[in-house]
Amino acid sequence: MVMHYKPTSQETPSDSELKNSSHQALFFKAQSSDALLDETLQEALKKAKGGFIEKRSQAIADVESFDSYKQQAQLVKNHTLDHLAYYLTQFEENVVKNGGHVHWASTPEQLNNIILHICERRDAKFVTKGKSMISEEANLNEALEAAGIDVTETDLGEYIIQLAKEPPSHIIVPAIHKTRQQVEALFRETHDLGERDLDKISALVDEARLQLRQKFLDADVGITGANMLIADTGSAMLVTNEGNGDLTATLPKVHIVTASIEKVIPDLESASAILRVLARSATGQPITSYTSLFSGPRDIEDLDGPDEFHVILLDNQRSQMLGSPFEEMLKCIKCGACLNHCPVYSAVGGHAYGWVYPGPMGSVLTPLMTGLKQSSDLPNASTFCGRCEEVCPMGIPLPELLRQLRNREHEEHLTPWKTRFSLQSFMWTIQHPRLFHWLTKMTRLILSNSTLTHFFEKHLFTSWYNSKELPKNHSKGTFMEQYKQNSKQKKK
Amino acid sequence: MSINLNRFNRVNRKKIFNRIERTQKAAIPQAPKRPPLLHPQLDISALTDIFLSKFSASSSTFQSIDCLSLVPQLVLQYAEKHSANKTLVTNLHSILTLDETPLDWPETLSLSPPPATGNEAIGLSYATTAIAETGSLVLTSSEKNPTTVNFLTDHHIIILNEQDIVPNIESMWERLSLSAGNMPRAVNIITGPSRTADIEQTIQLGAHGPRSLHLLLLTQR
Numbered sequence: 209m210v211m212h213y214k215p216t217s218q219e220t221p222s223d224s225e226l227k228n229s230s231h232q233a234l235f236f237k238a239q240s241s242d243a244l245l246d247e248t249l250q251e252a253l254k255k256a257k258g259g260f261i262e263k264r265s266q267a268i269a270d271v272e273s274f275d276s277y278k279q280q281a282q283l284v285k286n287h288t289l290d291h292l293a294y295y296l297t298q299f300e301e302n303v304v305k306n307g308g309h310v311h312w313a314s315t316p317e318q319l320n321n322i323i324l325h326i327c328e329r330r331d332a333k334f335v336t337k338g339k340s341m342i343s344e345e346a347n348l349n350e351a352l353e354a355a356g357i358d359v360t361e362t363d364l365g366e367y368i369i370q371l372a373k374e375p376p377s378h379i380i381v382p383a384i385h386k387t388r389q390q391v392e393a394l395f396r397e398t399h400d401l402g403e404r405d406l407d408k409i410s411a412l413v414d415e416a417r418l419q420l421r422q423k424f425l426d427a428d429v430g431i432t433g434a435n436m437l438i439a440d441t442g443s444a445m446l447v448t449n450e451g452n453g454d455l456t457a458t459l460p461k462v463h464i465v466t467a468s469i470e471k472v473i474p475d476l477e478s479a480s481a482i483l484r485v486l487a488r489s490a491t492g493q494p495i496t497s498y499t500s501l502f503s504g505p506r507d508i509e510d511l512d513g514p515d516e517f518h519v520i521l522l523d524n525q526r527s528q529m530l531g532s533p534f535e536e537m538l539k540c541i542k543c544g545a546c547l548n549h550c551p552v553y554s555a556v557g558g559h560a561y562g563w564v565y566p567g568p569m570g571s572v573l574t575p576l577m578t579g580l581k582q583s584s585d586l587p588n589a590s591t592f593c594g595r596c597e598e599v600c601p602m603g604i605p606l607p608e609l610l611r612q613l614r615n616r617e618h619e620e621h622l623t624p625w626k627t628r629f630s631l632q633s634f635m636w637t638i639q640h641p642r643l644f645h646w647l648t649k650m651t652r653l654i655l656s657n658s659t660l661t662h663f664f665e666k667h668l669f670t671s672w673y674n675s676k677e678l679p680k681n682h683s684k685g686t687f688m689e690q691y692k693q694n695s696k697q698k699k700k
Numbered sequence: 701m702s703i704n705l706n707r708f709n710r711v712n713r714k715k716i717f718n719r720i721e722r723t724q725k726a727a728i729p730q731a732p733k734r735p736p737l738l739h740p741q742l743d744i745s746a747l748t749d750i751f752l753s754k755f756s757a758s759s760s761t762f763q764s765i766d767c768l769s770l771v772p773q774l775v776l777q778y779a780e781k782h783s784a785n786k787t788l789v790t791n792l793h794s795i796l797t798l799d800e801t802p803l804d805w806p807e808t809l810s811l812s813p814p815p816a817t818g819n820e821a822i823g824l825s826y827a828t829t830a831i832a833e834t835g836s837l838v839l840t841s842s843e844k845n846p847t848t849v850n851f852l853t854d855h856h857i858i859i860l861n862e863q864d865i866v867p868n869i870e871s872m873w874e875r876l877s878l879s880a881g882n883m884p885r886a887v888n889i890i891t892g893p894s895r896t897a898d899i900e901q902t903i904q905l906g907a908h909g910p911r912s913l914h915l916l917l918l919t920q921r
């Protein structure tokens with residue numbers, strides 16, 4: 209059946225649906241300045257720096273042709289996006305065949321409502337969660353807490369930031385911005401520890417294991433994310449290292465999987481292609497400790513496992529990206545490589561980006577999901593160095609997508625008047641060559657005079673001067689002057 | 701919260717599909733053809749060696765055995781070396797799927813029937829298949845192999861028949877031959893013990909699941 213469809217304003221999410229209440233992406237500039245001055249954060253970022261980059265490049269060197277792995281993974285995603293409706297339908301049918309339920313949420317609020325509904329029906333008091341970026345998009349923990357449900361994040365990094373009441377600062381390592389001393393302080397504040405020694409990282413991990421073990425056993429409902437949804441078998445695939453996702457999916461009476469619609473792929477053979485690039489790009493491992501496939505509730509003979517299995521599929525603007533210039537972004541497998549290799553992310557950390565997705569992928573996703581107006585600094589939080597695109601296993605042209613967002617900003621008059629004014633003056637000037645040449649001449653003269661540059665640095669460009677100096681120019685003339693001079697000499 | 705979930709899903713599903721189908725060239729009723737994918741090729745004659753070297757690289761240990769009757773003794777030895785608590789949770793008392801002979805368990809091991817509760821130190825399971833490419837053991841959930849044993853114990857011991865090692869991830873799926881409606885609830889691809897690097901990117905074993913993973917490889921003499 210071929211459907212012809214024109215969107216009506218009712219069917220596209222409204223502005224109020226788009227907005228996320230705790231949205232701070234608007235303040236990237238101020239937040240990044242704070243981040244640069246935060247010594248503890250800088251110390252944590254310094255420790256993190258390099259580790260991922262080295263491990264990734266080693267993992268890639270260890271295989272015969274990572275490029276061919278990337279190609280296979282991209283083939284899968286391109287094909288799936290071309291037939292997304294088909295594969296989502298197939299996935300739904302097969303989840304039902306396996307005895308599970310599929311739910312559909314256009315907006316994050318709807319996702320929360322479905323989860324609250326399930327929790328209420330099963331009279332759930334305690335919920336455990338595996339790491340799920342989709343639930344971060346929806347701010348699910350807040351919604352659960354407001355309903356009086358005790359919710360515990362079980363991924364160690366997520367647990368730490370839940371104690372600290374902070375959002376994640378990295379999509380793979382959510383607490384990358386915390387030093388071990390900060391983690392120790394958090395545990396001392398919230399756990400009953402007495403004088404126990406928590407100096408070593410192993411002691412901190414053991415303490416979290418102890419605390420969370422009981423939570424796992426007490427939970428009524430377990431909520432996990434999914435790295436892939438397999439249409440052909442109706443399964444959710446989850447990739448972890450800690451095993452927390454598996455405990456969350458196995459021990460409670462109810463397992464709920466939260467995933468976005470573009471996570472669906474045709475079959476297990478396709479999953480293999482993506483697995484090959486995912487862990488290598490993320491943590492530099494050939495494969496993570498646990499890769500699990502969940503397909504429905506327990507069978508009659510099973511001795512463990514939940515008796516209810518739900519998958520909630522979230523759209524949240526993704527269907528709008530499909531067929532738009534930003535469709536490529538839907539190929540993202542959330543590996544985090546672009547964050548790890550980004551000079552801006554490495555300098556300011558994840559929180560400065562103000563929403564759940566930081567770094568280059570976040571600078572593209574946040575404006576698309578929460579509105580460009582709410583996050584107008586983000587497309588500009590890039591030096592366009594191009595490393596993100598280079599390391600992205602899915603070949604997503606991140607700089608190009610950022611550039612398009614900048615264009616859109618300009619068209620929608622979202623750029624600050626100072627920027628617009630400067631750009632327009634520049635455009636006007638270069639259209640007047642005489643004026644332009646005269647101005648470059650003057651600039652050169654000023655830059656070659658140290659008293660003058662000093663004056664400018666001290667009195668005109670003071671904030672610039674805080675971190676850098678004006679370029680000194682000791683050349684014999686402007687480019688055009690020297691060019692003319694040279695051509696004259698040659699003629700002679 | 702009282703929402704009519706069925707109605708809610710119907711309405712939302714329609715909205716989402718309308719938005720998707722607006723952009724797709726056509727909503728094809730029959731299955732689209734996925735482009736063929738390349739699989740990495742491995743030296744079939746060296747599968748066991750490749751598997752064991754990758755498996756060891758994941759901070760796991762192994763012993764080769766040529767007879768299942770050795771299992772109880774080796775489990776006991778492992779327990780004595782690694783754990784004060786000698787409780788063993790397993791549903792493989794007789795390992796019927798592998799062998800018909802019931803095993804003779806030493807009294808020092810206290811056997812506990814599954815599912816695991818978190819109080820047992822040692823878990824014993826068997827792998828349905830294993831992947832040489834990644835050094836992974838693949839366990840499918842069943843009455844014999846309850847999933848809790850894989851994640852709630854401190855030390856996990858897994859038996860694998862050497863014949864069940866396959867070259868790559870794709871051949872593993874083929875071997876399991878899974879289809880919707882006939883899926884084991886969980887398939888766990890396990891590569892090493894539980895680990896985390898969430899605090900200062902320092903790798904620690906035993907985050908939530910087993911602190912150690914030990915393989916008993918049943919070889920064909």
Ligand code: SF4
Pocket residue numbers: 489539540541542543544545546547569596599600601602603604
């Ligand atoms: S954009 Fe690419 S590199 Fe960044 S998280 Fe997504 S897949 Fe990984």
